[in-house]
Amino acid sequence: MRLLVPVDFSDITNPVLNCVKEILQKHGGEAVLLHVISPAIYLPYPEGFGFEIVDVQLLEQIEKERRKVAEEKLTALSEYLKPFSSSSIVKVGDPRESILEVEEEENPDMTLMGSHRKALVERILIGSTAQKVAKHCNRPLLIVKGKEPELWGDILITYDFSKLSEGMLEYLSTFLKPFNPKSITLLHVDEPIGMPLIERVGKELENKYREQKVEYLSSLKDKMEAEGFKVNVEILKGKDVVKEIKEYIEREEERFGLVAVGSKGLSGLKRILLGSNSGRLLTELELPILLYKEGES
Numbered sequence: 001m002r003l004l005v006p007v008d009f010s011d012i013t014n015p016v017l018n019c020v021k022e023i024l025q026k027h028g029g030e031a032v033l034l035h036v037i038s039p040a041i042y043l044p045y046p047e048g049f050g051f052e053i054v055d056v057q058l059l060e061q062i063e064k065e066r067r068k069v070a071e072e073k074l075t076a077l078s079e080y081l082k083p084f085s086s087s088s089i090v091k092v093g094d095p096r097e098s099i100l101e102v103e104e105e106e107n108p109d110m111t112l113m114g115s116h117r118k119a120l121v122e123r124i125l126i127g128s129t130a131q132k133v134a135k136h137c138n139r140p141l142l143i144v145k146g147k148e149p150e151l152w153g154d155i156l157i158t159y160d161f162s163k164l165s166e167g168m169l170e171y172l173s174t175f176l177k178p179f180n181p182k183s184i185t186l187l188h189v190d191e192p193i194g195m196p197l198i199e200r201v202g203k204e205l206e207n208k209y210r211e212q213k214v215e216y217l218s219s220l221k222d223k224m225e226a227e228g229f230k231v232n233v234e235i236l237k238g239k240d241v242v243k244e245i246k247e248y249i250e251r252e253e254e255r256f257g258l259v260a261v262g263s264k265g266l267s268g269l270k271r272i273l274l275g276s277n278s279g280r281l282l283t284e285l286e287l288p289i290l291l292y293k294e295g296e297s
Helices: 013-027 053-081 095-106 120-126 129-136 163-179 199-226 241-251 268-274 277-284
Strands: 002-006 030-037 085-092 110-114 141-144 154-158 183-190 231-237 256-262 289-292
Touching: 002 013, 002 095, 013 030, 013 053, 013 110, 013 141, 013 163, 030 053, 030 095, 053 085, 085 095, 095 110, 095 129, 110 129, 129 141, 129 277, 154 163, 163 199, 163 256, 163 289, 183 199, 183 241, 199 231, 231 241, 241 256, 241 277, 256 277, 277 289
Parallel strands: 002 030, 002 110, 030 085, 110 141, 154 183, 154 256, 183 231, 256 289
Antiparallel strands: 141 289
C-alpha cells in the first residue's frame, strides 16, 4: 500500500505516524512523507521606497534554512518508520494546494493526515487544510482527529445504497481484513421520501422501500460475515442524516475507532448552500474519519 502522509511537525504528527506504521505493518508498502513550508513573505515598503536586493537575498536564505530544517525532520520521521520504506518531499506554497498537487503526482492508495481542533468562527471563515483536501482529493483520505484510529476496534460504516457505498465496502473489506476489527456496524439513515403522494400510498411505498433496504443490508451482513467480520446493521429514520449519525455515535458513547463515509462531492454552489454530509461529519465529529472517494469528485 502506498500512503501519502502530509505532516506539519505539530503534536498531531505522532498519532499520524503511529497509524501509518500500523497500516504498513499489516499491508506492507511505502509512505511518502510531505511537508509544506509557507513562502517567506515580503512586506513592501511604503510607496516611493526602493526594493533592495538584500531583501530578496534574505528571504531566499530564510526559505533555504526552513527547507533544510524540514528535510532533517522528515529524515527523522523516516527513521521512525523503519524497516518500512519511505521517501520525503518538501514543497513551498499553500499546504492545501500542495497536498492536492502531490496526490495527483504520486497517485497513492490513501492519503493519511491529521486535523487540528479549530474554534467555530475559524472553521466558518477559513475552514482547515483537512477540509479543503477532503473536498478536492481524488483518493481515499484517512483523517486523524480526536484520537488515534483503532482499526482493530469497533468500526462504523455509513451506507446509503449508492454505487459509491458499494465501492467503499469493497475497499474497506480489503483494507480492514488484516486488522480483524472487533465489530463493524453498517449504519443507514432512512430519509423520508420527498414525493407529493396520497398519505396512504406514500406510507405503503416507504414501507416497501424499507423492507427492500433491510433485506439488502442483511445480504451485505451475511457476505461480510462470510469473510470473517462481525457485523451489525442499524437503520435510523430522520431528515437530517448528519444529526442522526452524530446522535447515534453519542448514544454508543463514542466507542468507534473509525467512522467511514463515502464522499461524492458537490458542485460549488450546492456545497456553499447546503454543504455535504461527509463535509459536515468531518467538521462536527471528533473521531478519526475515512473519506472514501473514487476518481474525480
